[in-house]
Amino acid sequence: xxxxxxxxxxxxxxxxxxxxxxxxxxxxxxxxxxxxxxxxxxxxxxxxxxxxxxxxxxxxxxxxxxxxxxxxxxxxxxxxxxxxxxxxxxxxxxxxxxxxxxxxxxxxxxxxxxxxxxxxxxxxxxxxxxxxxxxxxxxxxxxxx
Amino acid sequence: xxxxxxxxxxxxxxxxxxxxxxxxxxxxxxxxxxxxxxxxxxxxxxxxxxxxxxxxxxxxxxxxxxxxxxxxxxxxxxxxxxxxxxxxxxxxxxxxxxxxxxxxxxxxxxxxxxxxxxxxxxxxxxxxxxxxxxxxxxxxxxxxxxxxxxxxxxxxxxxxxxxxxxxxxxxxxxxxxxxxxxxxxxxxxxxxxxxxxxxxxxxxxxxxxxxxxxxxxxxxxxxxxxxxxxxxxxxxxxxxxxxxxxxxxxxxxxxxxxxxxxxxxxxxxxxxxxxxxxxxxxxxxxxxxxxxxxxxxxxxxxxxxxxxxxxxxxxxxxxxxxxxxxxxxxxxxxxxxxxxxxxxxxxxxxxxxxx
Numbered sequence: 001x002x003x004x005x006x007x008x009x010x011x012x013x014x015x016x017x018x019x020x021x022x023x024x025x026x027x028x029x030x031x032x033x034x035x036x037x038x039x040x041x042x043x044x045x046x047x048x049x050x051x052x053x054x055x056x057x058x059x060x061x062x063x064x065x066x067x068x069x070x071x072x073x074x075x076x077x078x079x080x081x082x083x084x085x086x087x088x089x090x091x092x093x094x095x096x097x098x099x100x101x102x103x104x105x106x107x108x109x110x111x112x113x114x115x116x117x118x119x120x121x122x123x124x125x126x127x128x129x130x131x132x133x134x135x136x137x138x139x140x141x142x143x144x145x
Numbered sequence: 146x147x148x149x150x151x152x153x154x155x156x157x158x159x160x161x162x163x164x165x166x167x168x169x170x171x172x173x174x175x176x177x178x179x180x181x182x183x184x185x186x187x188x189x190x191x192x193x194x195x196x197x198x199x200x201x202x203x204x205x206x207x208x209x210x211x212x213x214x215x216x217x218x219x220x221x222x223x224x225x226x227x228x229x230x231x232x233x234x235x236x237x238x239x240x241x242x243x244x245x246x247x248x249x250x251x252x253x254x255x256x257x258x259x260x261x262x263x264x265x266x267x268x269x270x271x272x273x274x275x276x277x278x279x280x281x282x283x284x285x286x287x288x289x290x291x292x293x294x295x296x297x298x299x300x301x302x303x304x305x306x307x308x309x310x311x312x313x314x315x316x317x318x319x320x321x322x323x324x325x326x327x328x329x330x331x332x333x334x335x336x337x338x339x340x341x342x343x344x345x346x347x348x349x350x351x352x353x354x355x356x357x358x359x360x361x362x363x364x365x366x367x368x369x370x371x372x373x374x375x376x377x378x379x380x381x382x383x384x385x386x387x388x389x390x391x392x393x394x395x396x397x398x399x400x401x402x403x404x405x406x407x408x409x410x411x412x413x414x415x416x417x418x419x420x421x422x423x424x425x426x427x428x429x430x431x432x433x434x435x436x437x438x439x440x441x442x443x444x445x446x447x448x449x450x451x452x453x454x455x456x457x458x459x460x461x462x463x464x465x466x467x468x469x470x471x472x473x474x475x476x477x478x479x480x481x482x483x484x485x486x487x488x489x490x491x492x493x494x495x496x497x498x499x500x
Contacts, residue, residue, distance in 0.1 A: 030363050046334070058343070
């Protein structure tokens with residue numbers, strides 16, 4: 001059945017009044033909940049719940065971890081600690097590679113700079129090295145920092 | 146006239162609504178669609194460069210690096226086609242880079258702000274400089290990303306940082322009564338060492354619960370009611386779908402960082418008091434000289450404005466601006482009004498300082 005259009009062109013929605021009441025109720029509820037989570041009592045209650053959970057679950061977690069460790073040992077498989085140690089070493093290697101990458105980038109930049117500088121003609125006495133000057137200037141700049 | 150009226154039988158209409166609801170709640174939306182290339186990696190961190198859309202002559206010479214929070218995916222900055230901050234900034238001619246922290250594994254549980262700001266960021270920025278061929282750059286930090294960029298700017302700001310943009314930056318924790326998170330993580334109720342010892346990294350689900358519990362009715366019920374009310378509006382549904390994909394894609398927070406966040410910042414406000422030590426170096430905000438834009442979301446319940454505003458009087462920047470915008474913590478950058486308010490303002494501010 002087609003809805004009857006109202007004089008302003010919009011059709012009448014029988015659910016609209018219900019929606020308005022619902023939104024009013026949800027706004028009021030939302031505000032009271034925001035006030036509630038902002039209380040010391042709420043902070044204390046959630047803190048106590050988390051603390052109890054951690055205390056109660058700790059022995060089970062430890063027992064499970066020990067059992068898992070023994071199982072992995074018997075199966076000749078690496079434990080989580082072994083994998084973590086390898087991952088940490090990998091990160092260290094990545095850092096060393098990044099250091100090398102930085103040095104290569106620097107060398108490349110210096111080569112480009114040297115290539116851009118005008119070359120001395122044959123028979124001309126070579127000018128004092130600009131590369132050295134740049135390096136020296138940089139050292140002074142770094143020294144200032 | 147009768148031909149113009151589409152008569153849908155109520156059962157079919159309800160079935161269509163349910164089908165749409167099921168689709169958006171059980172599938173992932175197509176997000177982070179802007180083309181980019183990977184230029185650097187270290188451990189889980191990745192540095193991407195977005196493929197420019199303008200020729201070099203029309204681009205701003207100073208590149209922009211985006212740094213998002215550690216416990217959420219950064220693709221909120223490139224949420225969906227036609228509504229993406231990344232897409233917008235590329236069209237305005239920026240050379241754009243994104244630092245994606247990735248998800249920390251058990252081996253990363255000891256990572257701290259120290260590692261992120263003095264190992265990862267300087268290395269990524271070095272690569273950015275090498276690729277762009279420019280010694281200066283701009284930094285945009287959002288949420289925890291703004292803490293990282295502030296620490297970096299204080300310690301290494303003299304290494305080419307020209308512009309600093311902080312979005313909803315939780316930096317000042319002195320008003321503990323006004324911060325719900327500070328109340329929840331008070332030393333009387335919350336044993337941070339016990340939590341970190343049990344979990345290693347703070348699970349993403351717990352962080353998500355914390356964020357949602359600040360406004361429980363709105364996040365757990367209102368959000369779905371809003372979807373149901375607008376389920377016949379395809380634009381709204383697609384926006385909701387993309388946002389839901391992002392919200393439910395949680396990342397754990399490295400245990401070391403979580404401990405620093407609670408103990409050093411929420412409990413002792415060390416950053417603003419100038420007492421935060423990073424690898425033996427004191428973080429002094431007064432050492433920030435870069436041009437500064439701080440953006441505050443007026444309706445932010447996660448980072449109220451009082452946490453971001455005090456930095457303005459502490460930095461040594463001669464050029465600084467505080468911009469307040471209507472919206473929430475995420476809404477100011479990803480909401481429907483972002484493309485009309487926040488993005489153009491950031492572009493307008495940055496364009497003048499990127500020549």
